[in-house]
Amino acid sequence: MVCRVFPSDFELNQSAITSAAMAREIQTLKTLQNGLSDSYSVFHSVHWTRVLDSKSRALGEIDFIVMNRSGELLLIEQKTGPLLEAQGDLLKSYSPNQAAKSITFQLSRNQDGLLTKYRKLHNTLLNTTNVLYCPDYKILEAKVSGLDRNQIIDSSETDLLCQKLMKLLPGGQPSNESKQIERFLKNELLIQEDLVRISGAHNQLTTRIAGGLSGWVARLTLDPYKLRVQGTAGSGKTQLAVQEIKVACTKGLKALYVSFNRPLARHMKEIFEGEANVTSLFSFCEELVRAEDSDLAKKRGYVTNSLDDLFELAASIDPPESAKFDLVVVDEGQDFTQQQADFLISWAKPLGKVIWLEDPVQNIYQKPRVSLPNWALINAPVNYRNPKPIAELLHLLLTRISPESGDGLGCANPFEGLPINYLRYDKTNGTDMKRATESAIASFLSKGFNATQISVLSFKGQAKSTLLAFDKLNGLALKKPIINKVDEYTTGELETDTLFRYKGLSNLAIVLTEVEFEELNERVARLLFVGASRAKLALAIVHDSPLEKTISTQAI
Template sequence: MAHIHPAGWREMSVTGSAAREIETLTLLEKRLSDTPYEIYHGVHWTNVEHGFSAYGDIDFIIVAPNGRLLLIEQIAGFLNESTDGLVKNYQGKPRRIRHQILHTIEGFAKRYQGELSIDYLLYCPDYIVKDPQQAGIDPSHIIDASTKGRLGATIREILPLTPRTEEFDRVTRFLGDTLSLRPDPSSMIGCATQMVTRLSGGLATWARRLEFSPYRLRVMGTAGSGKTQLALAEYTAALDAGLRPLYVCFNRPLADHIGRLVPAGGRVANFHELCDAWLRAQGKTPDYASPAVWAEIESSLASADLPETWQYDVLIVDEGQDFSVTWRDIVLRMLKQGGRAIWMEDPDQNLYGKDMVPLPGWVVLHSNTNYRSPREVVQMLGSIGAVSQPVEAGSPFKGADIEELTYPEGDVEAMLAQTRRAVTTCLAAGFGRQDIAICSFRGREKSAILKLDKLSDAHTLRSFTGAYDLFGNPVFREGGLLAESVYRFKGQSAPALIFTEIDFEEMDELTLRKLFVGMTRARLKLVLVMSERASVQFLDRMSGGGELKL
């Protein structure tokens, strides 16, 4: 079968970029599927800002088994026919097609050390060449709108199938060195973020169009369904309307993350920050050495008369699955009469085993499409039974570049060695340190990796020490690689995620939820560092639930 290089061109269709090139690739894949051709193109993330040609003005390069090359230049839109042949206007300047093709062929021949057999094809799917004899190009090498149905057949005629030769290997090595076949992850990350934001932003659009009074909306949304976009849209809209919004969640890291995204005004805090701020506003300093400190603060907040400065027009609760009934009552007391309230949660991310908080009379909206996690991750989680309801994979990315590294259970040094290897793998794939996050399956107290300042001299860690400064801010180690527990990293994500210290005796409900949370943090690449016994159970569940394999 024909092989198309590089992969990932189908995913580019959601950007709206390279639409005509992708249309042609789809046609080539269909018409040449039974051939041993190698097809090269320039439709990938690195070229988003620079056009989509594979080399010079050439859009596609096809290599036959004998090493013969066919260069295809695709020109969309209209052409001019002059006495000098076919002419295309680029940015207002006329360019002769014959000259472009000859210049590219000459460039290829000069760079190749040896004799290179090259042919060419002009493909103009939108234009009918009126006088092929005056085109300046052999008419048999022109496929226009009237003959585009013969594109596949013409390629087969120009590149007859022969046995594979050594020249084929030399030519493909040459193309591998000459063309930008490896997409740049830094370019891919930016496009991925924009696409996922746009796709998952639908929840923020239609959830806010619902009208009912009082406005009490409970959103039960899976990971990557757009809950964060909804929170940001609601928060910003409140500020634009001159209202005071309150965003409150369970995790401090998530609150810090949201606080960096929203405009100034209103309040963003996790529940314990809110409690701390309330006590300090009363002129008291929390005694965090006391085991009853949080119960005392909660009791104080639950019964106090709240001043106007502690009342808000809009309430946004995130990670509602981690809230208790007491917490629910406290935050709802902060909502003004007639205010708007949105409660967002995901039962599959309930890591603390709490019962779902009852919200009688609230409108419930389900959002079961994950736009952030690559489709392979979503399918894998479904195959091991890690989702309570079927989740639709809505990401533009099919593969997640998933890797598994194992270690003997209880062997901390082996686990650390495999984690270091995972970091090296991500760096070698082109991800920067700022794009990589290490997420531990264990909590901070039981994790070996989260107690370290560094994995190696080259890999220092930025992780929470467990201490807070005088202003209640968490103190972090000053390293280059972010390292968090699965509990603290919930609600966030990274382009490349290393999910490490995965070890369990049996795949119970809590284990499945932790796997769900951890694996859905990856946006592009996922490396699972797991014990051998955990790996066996994982693969057993996958083989029982689907055909996906690591």
């Protein structure tokens, strides 16, 4: 786990980068983010004010504050470019027409300003240590007034920045004071929990960093090209599929994308707009059967919603060479049987490219693992989609699903996100689930999310869900699947569905409701993993279960 950074959308807030010095600070911030552990939080460009008298006010700025779990602070001042050493002091010249200014005086003034303001607010002291970071200058004198040599990190030690900071400030133990100090520093930064404001930044940044998987796959040379990708939720599997299909279409090649999940296939189809054959297993089989014999289904007593009957008919059709594809991408591969896998792979040309995408953790149907002998394998265990509170829950769930894999899941999402909102209801009360669900929705709406940025997912299947029987929630018409209608939805602004159908999709805010269970066993943990991992920024879990107690005691 990487450290938390405030503000979390710093990298994409290009309008704030108005100088070369600011660009260097962003570079340092990235170094801290990647080099410090999750025992630390980093606050960037903390502005403070100190009232001197009724008519004047001194303004200052601390470049970085690093806080450990105990609430102890390092106040880091970064000075780029050349410095001056004179009479035991360090000086910085900002203009040829102005006298060089004392850096150590600036450090002391900033420290005093922060301590004074915190003491006035909370009547207690902060534990702070000043640090000077000068990445372009090597200190000549061993002694600098007001600073120990180990509080100065110069150009000879830039590669050791994070190691030296962690030596100055060990990780510490969690304390009640640390939350109070964090709130104080957030206020100084004017950080508000307006996560909708950074939703665009979230999509842009996570898309870019998750694109690393696509980059690695593009560099592979395989003969035959048969690639199996095992990636956790949010690892970039869908981005990889999109990239591969776009490249194939650009080259004029025939491409096929197949997902077991129909809503996911529908979403992908909207991306390509007819450039490629993008479909679900159900729709692909249906298309083949109808092309072979429009009356064949009737002759066999085919029932529209029976995938097994439909697949049996489709699998009996031998694909002609002219109909085969240069590229076949199979998504959500953990949901397919061996027979279905062999069938789909048979639709690739002899020299065609086949990419199989899967996440064994999301095998909620508990199907046997498909055998793909002699295929190249890439493991992608890093989650770029979910912010820290959700990633921590996923890690706990993974230890219940696959204890040996618990430490293998990595989180690389830089956004703080909101704490998970747990809301209890009484399942014996017929209206209590709706009350709690609407409370979760109202909370997201109050934070600025609009209805289209919220998806409400039932933990139950479509036939057993009470949620999907509603026409409105919070006065909003529901967009929901129509029972016994393939890929047809009601018209509404608030999306509702089951987590089974929604697998592979995501939204900024997810309300996972109708969560009812007695024991957090492996299957329940898989379902929770799927539902929680759909949330890009915020998650609410509406439940009647021992979930909170189990998590708080770290029994999973």
